[in-house]
Amino acid sequence: MKTFLALAQLFAMIAVGLNHPVSAQRSPKIPNLAGKVQTVWGPIEPSKLGPTLMHEHIFINFKPPTAMLLAPTYVSVLEPQPADPKKRRGLTDFDQSLKAILDFKNIGGGTIVDVSQYGLTRDPLALKLISRVSGLNVVMGSGFYMKSLHPPDMDKLTVEQLTDIIVRDIAVGALGTDIRAGIIGEVGVVGKPLTDNELKSIRASARAARITGAPMSIHNFEPLDEMMKVLDIIESEGVDLHRVVMSHTGGRDVKTMDAIFNRGAYVEWDFMGQAPLPKANDTRVIDSVYAMIQAGHAAQIILSHDVCIQPQLKENGGGGYTYIHEIILPGLKAKGVTDEVIKTIMETNPSRALTFAAPAKPVKQKSKRAG
Numbered sequence: 001m002k003t004f005l006a007l008a009q010l011f012a013m014i015a016v017g018l019n020h021p022v023s024a025q026r027s028p029k030i031p032n033l034a035g036k037v038q039t040v041w042g043p044i045e046p047s048k049l050g051p052t053l054m055h056e057h058i059f060i061n062f063k064p065p066t067a068m069l070l071a072p073t074y075v076s077v078l079e080p081q082p083a084d085p086k087k088r089r090g091l092t093d094f095d096q097s098l099k100a101i102l103d104f105k106n107i108g109g110g111t112i113v114d115v116s117q118y119g120l121t122r123d124p125l126a127l128k129l130i131s132r133v134s135g136l137n138v139v140m141g142s143g144f145y146m147k148s149l150h151p152p153d154m155d156k157l158t159v160e161q162l163t164d165i166i167v168r169d170i171a172v173g174a175l176g177t178d179i180r181a182g183i184i185g186e187v188g189v190v191g192k193p194l195t196d197n198e199l200k201s202i203r204a205s206a207r208a209a210r211i212t213g214a215p216m217s218i219h220n221f222e223p224l225d226e227m228m229k230v231l232d233i234i235e236s237e238g239v240d241l242h243r244v245v246m247s248h249t250g251g252r253d254v255k256t257m258d259a260i261f262n263r264g265a266y267v268e269w270d271f272m273g274q275a276p277l278p279k280a281n282d283t284r285v286i287d288s289v290y291a292m293i294q295a296g297h298a299a300q301i302i303l304s305h306d307v308c309i310q311p312q313l314k315e316n317g318g319g320g321y322t323y324i325h326e327i328i329l330p331g332l333k334a335k336g337v338t339d340e341v342i343k344t345i346m347e348t349n350p351s352r353a354l355t356f357a358a359p360a361k362p363v364k365q366k367s368k369r370a371g
């Protein structure tokens with residue numbers, strides 16, 4: 001399997017040769033992907049997705065980015081992990097990640113959405129390779145992560161420039177490659193309060209979603225009132241909220257979840273399966289998902305692991321990419337949830353969320369202010 005590392009490095013060299021400043025490029029032609037899902041190997045029919053994990057990181061590195069957004073540089077995420085499990089950080093080893101996602105393939109999994117983007121060392125070439133080798137569909141993210149991991153030129157870029165960067169990822173390809181993003185996210189929002197850069201990032205993400213028809217996934221650490229403001233901004237850019245996944249919101253208080261359901265967005269339970277297992281938390285996840293199904297919200301529920309750290313991998317005692325299928329879904333079934341509802345949550349909702357809308361013109365904004 002070390003060949004794949006070598007192959008990825010070779011692709012990396014090719015990609016670096018392709019990098020050139022965004023400002024020097026003309027506006028891209030926007031493909032009409034309406035009714036399709038865009039994977040790293042190109043558009044596919046939503047019916048081909050199968051069971052889908054909407055919020056994962058096949059590869060991730062939490063190093064603050066050094067490349068300027070206006071001159072994006074391909075940096076491979078791949079580097080061997082130390083032999084000592086305690087010293088391992090992020091998910092940067094091709095063979096380790098391949099082994100981990102094959103577990104999902106082997107239980108009938110179809111698609112993994114990798115929501116790394118600018119900020120989490122997204123690697124389009126490694127994602128394309130691992131999709132081919134594993135046989136899983138992989139959908140790649142775009143946009144900007146939490147403020148602590150914003151690229152160094154984030155302060156001075158305008159909403160228009162940020163929009164253009166995301167649109168190119170979807171319409172042309174990311175980081176000098178021709179590999180295209182299929183979702184805008186996870187868009188990092190921490191808030192308390194929402195900063196200018198966060199407001200620019202949210203607005204640019206929404207505008208790019210409008211222009212390309214791409215879906216969105218928001219990383220939410222902000223309080224409810226700010227979350228509603230985020231949804232207001234997205235809506236003001238002409239994006240239907242049923243194309244928006246609100247990550248990290250499942251299992252919060254019922255008032256927060258209800259507010260999101262009422263706006264039409266998806267509530268996502270994620271970040272689970274961290275060693276040591278089993279966790280008391282599992283019962284809480286099962287109970288809160290069950291309560292929301294009983295309240296009639298099955299069509300807006302998303303479940304994913306958000307695998308992003310070593311203790312979540314099976315080889316380190318975690319639940320890996322199959323924890324939901326092995327622990328959470330059986331727990332829901334034991335409470336009487338039907339196979340039909342499970343299929344809604346694991347297949348129908350992701351395929352609906354990931355399906356592109358038709359490209360549209362940006363909505364004219366009254367004020368130039370980001371927020």
Ligand SMILES: [Zn+2]
Pocket residue numbers: 186219220247248
């Ligand atoms: Zn997140």
